[in-house]
Amino acid sequence: MDDSFPDLGSLPDEELKAMIDRLTQEETEVSYRRRILHGQIDILRAELVSRLRRRHEDGEAVIATADVDRLTEILAGRAGNLRIDDDGEGGQGA
Template sequence: MDTFPDLGSLSDQELKDLIQQLTEEEIDISYKRRILHGKIDILRAELVNRLRKKHETGEEVITGADVQRLTDILAGRAAGEDTGV
């Protein structure tokens, strides 16, 4: 992470330039964030459709592994940590 400049040492133009630079960076990051959220929404919709189809055909929708993963999440264990079992 870049260190923040000593604001008192910057000229008015340097402050304006820094504001412009950070504003442009924020716009870019916001755009990328919206794209990622769109992709996540599409993936979640696909997963829901697949689960719905499995349910309709009588396939197992929730497995023991799913329940264990949820238990780990609720217990605050991070992914990949040993469950001690």
């Protein structure tokens, strides 16, 4: 527990119950937000798959050279110093 967490042995039952209620509510909110994020991720992935499928049907290349290069780095274990920039592009880590 962090430094700001109270000495639990010194708290009265009512304060412990209130603390439990507050943390339970916070966990419920975090869990809800997590489910929303997972839903958004699923929608985005489905859109990406749809676009890739459409490109494939149109005869376009589905996998770019950059994708193959990135996968090669990952499989070679050299991806540890790569990061995602603010613009969503990969780059070398500092």
